[in-house]
Amino acid sequence: MIRQATMPALVLLTCALGACSDKGGDPARQYGPNPWLPQPRQYLLPPMSVPRAVGWRPGETPTVAAGLKIQAMASGLMHPRIVYTLPNGDILVVESNSPGTEPFRPKDYVQGKVKARAGAAAKGGNRISLLRDGNGDGIPELKTVLVDRLHSPYGVAWVAGKLYVADTDAILAFPFTPGQTKITAPGVRLAELPAGPIDHHWTKAMVASPDGSKLYVGVGSNSNITENGMEVEEGRAAIYEVDRATGAKRLYATGTRNPTNLAIQPGTGTLFAVVNERDEIGPDLVPDYLTSIKDGGFYGWPWSYWGSHVDVRVHPQNPAMVAKAIRPDYGLSSHVAALGLAFSRGETLSPRFATGAFVGEHGSWDRSPLNGYQVIFVPFVNGRPSGAPVPVATGFLAPDHRTVRGRPVGVALDRTGALIIADDVGNIVWRVSAASADRTY
Amino acid sequence: MTALAKRERAELLHPFFISLGGALLMAALFTDFMYSSNSLIQWSNFSAWLITGGLVLALVSAIVLLAEVALGRTGSIRWLDFILLATAAIVSIVNVLVHTRDAWTSVVPTGITLSAIVAVLLLFAGIRGWTVTEVRMPVREREPQAGASE
Numbered sequence: 001m002i003r004q005a006t007m008p009a010l011v012l013l014t015c016a017l018g019a020c021s022d023k024g025g026d027p028a029r030q031y032g033p034n035p036w037l038p039q040p041r042q043y044l045l046p047p048m049s050v051p052r053a054v055g056w057r058p059g060e061t062p063t064v065a066a067g068l069k070i071q072a073m074a075s076g077l078m079h080p081r082i083v084y085t086l087p088n089g090d091i092l093v094v095e096s097n098s099p100g101t102e103p104f105r106p107k108d109y110v111q112g113k114v115k116a117r118a119g120a121a122a123k124g125g126n127r128i129s130l131l132r133d134g135n136g137d138g139i140p141e142l143k144t145v146l147v148d149r150l151h152s153p154y155g156v157a158w159v160a161g162k163l164y165v166a167d168t169d170a171i172l173a174f175p176f177t178p179g180q181t182k183i184t185a186p187g188v189r190l191a192e193l194p195a196g197p198i199d200h201h202w203t204k205a206m207v208a209s210p211d212g213s214k215l216y217v218g219v220g221s222n223s224n225i226t227e228n229g230m231e232v233e234e235g236r237a238a239i240y241e242v243d244r245a246t247g248a249k250r251l252y253a254t255g256t257r258n259p260t261n262l263a264i265q266p267g268t269g270t271l272f273a274v275v276n277e278r279d280e281i282g283p284d285l286v287p288d289y290l291t292s293i294k295d296g297g298f299y300g301w302p303w304s305y306w307g308s309h310v311d312v313r314v315h316p317q318n319p320a321m322v323a324k325a326i327r328p329d330y331g332l333s334s335h336v337a338a339l340g341l342a343f344s345r346g347e348t349l350s351p352r353f354a355t356g357a358f359v360g361e362h363g364s365w366d367r368s369p370l371n372g373y374q375v376i377f378v379p380f381v382n383g384r385p386s387g388a389p390v391p392v393a394t395g396f397l398a399p400d401h402r403t404v405r406g407r408p409v410g411v412a413l414d415r416t417g418a419l420i421i422a423d424d425v426g427n428i429v430w431r432v433s434a435a436s437a438d439r440t441y
Numbered sequence: 442m443t444a445l446a447k448r449e450r451a452e453l454l455h456p457f458f459i460s461l462g463g464a465l466l467m468a469a470l471f472t473d474f475m476y477s478s479n480s481l482i483q484w485s486n487f488s489a490w491l492i493t494g495g496l497v498l499a500l501v502s503a504i505v506l507l508a509e510v511a512l513g514r515t516g517s518i519r520w521l522d523f524i525l526l527a528t529a530a531i532v533s534i535v536n537v538l539v540h541t542r543d544a545w546t547s548v549v550p551t552g553i554t555l556s557a558i559v560a561v562l563l564l565f566a567g568i569r570g571w572t573v574t575e576v577r578m579p580v581r582e583r584e585p586q587a588g589a590s591e
Contacts, residue, residue: 042546044538105486106493107541227543229482280543315480315545 022047024283024367027333031388035331037306040281047283048111049368051397051404053119056426060405062375063395067350069435070393071138072428073420078125080422080429081203081339082410084156088178089415091131092146092156093422093429097124098202099152099168099195104228115365118404119425126150128165130181131429136416138431147174147183155206155262157215159244166204166217169195171242190215191247194235198222201236201276203339207262208244210269215242216252216293218259218273225278225313226302237301239273239293255299255325261341261410263357265292268383274338274359275328277305281313283367288338289328290359290378290385300325330385335364336372340411340421344377348417349434356380358392358419360408373397375408375421375432393421393432453514455506456571459526462498463563463571465491466533470560473553485548488556489540492533499530506573516575523573525566529559 022041029036056072064070074093082094103109115121127148131140147165155166163176165187172187193204201220208215221237222228239259241252258276265272271293277286278301286305303318304310307327310317332338340360347354356379361372373396376389396406406426414420418433469491476484509515536555540547 042542042551044535046541105489105541106537107489223543225543227482227485227547230480313542313544313546315549 022283022368024334024369024371027336027371028388030284030287030331030333032331033329035287035306035333036284037286037309038282038284040285040312043280046107046111046280047366047368048114049370050114050118050365051370051402052117053425054403054405056405056428061395062393062406062430064393064432065350065391067435068392068432070430070432073133073138073140073431074129074131074143074429075427077129077427077429078127079122079424080409080427081124081424082154082156083412083420083422083429085412085414085420086158086178089133090178091133091412091414091420091429093129093131094153094156094410095125095127095129096150096153097122099199101198101200118363118365119407122424124152126152128153128156132181133414138418138433142181144181146181152202154203155217157206157208159208159212164190164206164208164215166193166206168199168202168204169193171206171215171217171247190244191242191249193217193240194219198228198232200228201258203260205259205261207264207271210264213244215244216240216262216271217242218256218262220258220260221301224280225311233302239271252295253293253297253299255301255321256293257301260339263341263343265383266343266345270383272341272357274332274341275299276337277334278311279335279366281311284334287331287334288336289332290330290338290341290357291328294326297326298324299328330378332359332361332389333371335367337362337364338372339409340375342411342413342419345413345417348413349419349432352390353377353392357385358411359389360411360421362407362409363397363404370397370401373404373407375411375419392419393430396423453509453572453574453576455502455509455573458498458502458505459573460567460571462495462502463529463567465498466495466529467560467563469495470553470556473548473556476548477553480545482544485540485544488548488552489537492537492540496530496533496537499533510574514577516577518574519572522566522569525562526573529562529566532559532562
């Protein structure tokens with residue numbers, strides 16, 4: 001009796017608070033340096049909208065921009081997240097997922113179940129596979145496991161005879177010569193990274209500095225917005241600079257909630273990052289962003305977003321830090337979950353994609369209509385992101401938005417300049433190349 | 442006669458479950474207060490679990506109550522107690538949703554306000570005996586009638 005009476009009352013109350021007609025606006029308003037930012041909202045029911053993961057049927061592929069073609073380079077992978085090209089052209093595929101977290105609150109059980117629908121709970125391979133496509137036709141002659149038994153690996157970088165792998169808890173260094181197809185030597189722990197016991201954002205993005213002397217590592221926050229306590233955020237939501245020779249590390253930038261990927265801009269050597277911003281204050285808050293990273297810069301999390309917009313969920317507040325918060329360079333719109341970042345290397349795909357960065361958008365889980373689920377190209381002018389992004393690969397999401405075939409994660413350019421995309425729901429590595437250029441190397 | 446009196450005096454079971462759930466929901470006011478005063482997140486986690494537990498016990502109480510009604514063990518409904526307890530349950534459903542928010546605003550200001558409203562409602566319901574119905578009183582006239590059927 002009590003239960004029957006409550007449901008209509010609950011629905012009424014929820015609607016009264018606006019949650020049942022709370023659709024996100026046009027993402028186009030949130031691209032660029034001055035994204036539209038609505039007032040933050042508080043919800044009774046956390047807005048969740050997750051398509052069901054179905055995978056690709058044989059012959060199905062993402063849709064690519066005019067003048068490009070796409071093919072599956074490898075399939076049957078175990079949750080591929082990051083792709084990386086070695087100097088000899090071999091492609092490394094990091095197959096990984098979260099080490100698993102312990103629920104703290106009743107909410108954590110429910111949220112975990114919903115996200116699992118979209119394939120987020122699939123087991124990762126904890127390994128790195130190697131693809132060798134010697135003739136550049138997009139069909140690898142060799143597919144083999146390079147190294148396995150890793151611990152939720154993500155970032156990978158090769159510098160001067162060593163392959164560096166960023167596991168969720170440490171950077172490992174493996175002696176490695178490009179051309180090698182198997183690593184058997186155990187990795188040496190170069191530096192410890194903030195990990196358990198919660199490890200809410202577990203990925204450790206990594207890129208080497210232009211001279212190879214440093215490694216930059218992205219460490220995500222241990223919560224959405226400090227709901228696991230401030231003490232577990234020590235040393236998190238930051239980008240570290242790790243000395244490659246000694247393993248000594250320092251905070252290079254802070255306040256970056258979840259810096260999911262890093263890349264060095266060609267020519268200038270500037271460090272750029274894609275950062276995933278906070279959830280549950282509205283479908284259009286807060287835009288994820290692409291930004292150059294300043295040494296010593298503070299980017300707002302947790303106290304504020306997009307510069308000085310205070311987040312009232314954080315207590316105590318910190319006006320001194322809010323005053324220091326840097327506004328990011330370029331909004332990518334809200335909840336797209338930008339995970340991949342790779343700079344273009346000229347007109348290898350098309351003159352349109354000559355100067356700028358490719359961004360892999362894993363796709364939203366707490367926004368309706370869904371946002372992301374595509375790979376975009378952000379044009380750069382005078383060294384800065386500028387103008388509207390161009391969709392490069394779409395069609396990961398079914399047209400009715402109820403099912404999802406794949407979700408793009410890491411992106412990289414291969415030796416020929418083709419775009420490689422890791423897809424952790426389709427368990428496929430895609431290769432996008434110029435339709436006209438069937439060149440071989 | 443003795444057996445009959447025993448059975449009819451057998452206490453109702455639903456007040457026991459209501460009192461358990463009520464204790465958890467009232468405790469959430471304390472944990473909310475602790476979080477609001479020291480910002481230590483674990484107190485807000487306690488609140489979320491206490492309210493969830495309180496609502497599970499409210500559901501159990503409702504099922505037991507319905508069973509007792511079906512078995513004819515209950516007397517007439519006590520409307521004031523029913524309204525106090527039903528309101529506390531409805532407000533607590535809203536409150537558990539407020540407590541799914543992240544960090545400060547899961548408690549302050551809405552969560553702790555709702556917890557306080559629930560605690561006051563339950564304080565009255567508790568003093569009045571945590572019961573939704575009367576115990577069915579023995580029907581004294583029936584016995585002689587049953588014995589004296591001619």
